[in-house]
Amino acid sequence: MNKLKGYKMEWAFSFVRWFLLGICVVLFCIEPVQAFFHLERDSVSALFIISLCYILITQYSLWKMITEGSHTAKQILQIGVCFDFLVAMWLLIVTGGVNSPLAPMTYLVIMHAAFYWNIKGAIISTGSVIAGFIIIFLLKGQPASESMLFYFFLHIGLTAIVGLFGGLIVARERKHFYEKATARKQVRIDYLTGLYNRRCFHESLRRIVRETKSCILVMADVDHFKLINDQYGHVMGDLVLKEIGKILAECVRKEKGRAFRYGGEEFAFLFPNANHPCIKRVIEKIYKELAGQTFRDNTLKVTMSFGVARWQTGEREHEWLERADSLLYKAKNQGRNRAVFDDQSIFVNPVTKRIENYNIQTKITI
Numbered sequence: 617m618n619k620l621k622g623y624k625m626e627w628a629f630s631f632v633r634w635f636l637l638g639i640c641v642v643l644f645c646i647e648p649v650q651a652f653f654h655l656e657r658d659s660v661s662a663l664f665i666i667s668l669c670y671i672l673i674t675q676y677s678l679w680k681m682i683t684e685g686s687h688t689a690k691q692i693l694q695i696g697v698c699f700d701f702l703v704a705m706w707l708l709i710v711t712g713g714v715n716s717p718l719a720p721m722t723y724l725v726i727m728h729a730a731f732y733w734n735i736k737g738a739i740i741s742t743g744s745v746i747a748g749f750i751i752i753f754l755l756k757g758q759p760a761s762e763s764m765l766f767y768f769f770l771h772i773g774l775t776a777i778v779g780l781f782g783g784l785i786v787a788r789e790r791k792h793f794y795e796k797a798t799a800r801k802q803v804r805i806d807y808l809t810g811l812y813n814r815r816c817f818h819e820s821l822r823r824i825v826r827e828t829k830s831c832i833l834v835m836a837d838v839d840h841f842k843l844i845n846d847q848y849g850h851v852m853g854d855l856v857l858k859e860i861g862k863i864l865a866e867c868v869r870k871e872k873g874r875a876f877r878y879g880g881e882e883f884a885f886l887f888p889n890a891n892h893p894c895i896k897r898v899i900e901k902i903y904k905e906l907a908g909q910t911f912r913d914n915t916l917k918v919t920m921s922f923g924v925a926r927w928q929t930g931e932r933e934h935e936w937l938e939r940a941d942s943l944l945y946k947a948k949n950q951g952r953n954r955a956v957f958d959d960q961s962i963f964v965n966p967v968t969k970r971i972e973n974y975n976i977q978t979k980i981t982i
Contacts, residue, residue: 629728633671670699697729705748713752714768723778730786738783745775806877808854809861817876817884821933832895833936834885835923835944839952841881848912856911856918863905871898895924896963899955907967919965921947922955
């Protein structure tokens with residue numbers, strides 16, 4: 617439901633499309649309306665069929681964009697602005713040109729374009745609508761009456777006003793939305809690693825405990841990180857954390873988990889509805905990635921230790937965290953470079969010896 621809230625504007629334009637399709641049905645089915653507008657039945661039926669196909673495509677694209685974040689679906693919706701313009705012009709032509717009571721719907725086209733492309737979209741769509749009015753007016757094929765001239769210049773003037781102020785309003789709202797989203801992201805994201813921060817981690821823990829969801833918590837720590845800072849400096853230490861953050865984010869994401877920077881060189885992962893074999897796969901993948909990652913001109917490799925605890929029914933947030941943390945320190949006390957699970961099983965890094973030999977050969981003391 618939260619995802620749907622982020623696309624209120626698209627749902628609004630989707631509703632407008634269905635409304636316009638309903639107008640086409642009325643124009644096609646009600647004889648007095650056809651007679652009043654002097655409609656050609658074939659033109660209205662073709663408009664109805666094309667509009668229906670387009671609306672179904674945009675509805676499907678909107679759903680794909682919401683549920684999967686599809687980039688292709690988003691592009692289809694953006695291109696849809698052009699189709700909205702063509703349908704609006706077609707409806708104007710079949711319902712009386714510049715005298716049509718449907719002329720104000722062109723303002724929605726301008727607002728839709730401004731929604732996607734800000735001022736640029738407002739300017740282009742405004743110019744296109746004005747050009748459309750001029751073409752329809754010139755192709756009318758009969759002398760212009762005073763009322764037609766009045767409506768023509770009225771629509772031109774109102775279109776320019778809507779384009780100017782509508783574009784400015786939408787641009788301002790989009791800027792506000794971007795700044796709000798950026799601020800929200802900064803509150804939840806760690807600036808160095810790009811992972812979720814400690815605040816977001818505790819919020820997630822509380823939500824899981826409150827909703828009594830099945831979940832596994834993994835606490836992780838970079839082995840001998842203090843020595844890295846002491847030997848190579850804090851700039852190198854930050855670089856190591858940044859690269860590790862990328863590895864953790866990728867490995868955890870593949871198993872539908874979330875990675876957090878808990879503080880300093882400590883990290884945490886949450887895996888809803890996961891099991892121990894799944895966590896073992898993630899940790900093994902992390903070890904493989906770390907084994908292939910070197911720092912300081914290929915003279916430094918790092919390892920990590922892990923503590924793995926599944927949430928138990930009735931367990932409080934701090935109790936769960938303390939249990940996972942104690943398992944992490946148990947892993948460190950047993951020699952580091954391993955994972956200790958809450959069922960007392962231990963997974964030792966399969967490339968431990970290679971790392972140790974590498975560090976001896978390069979005379980690294982960590």
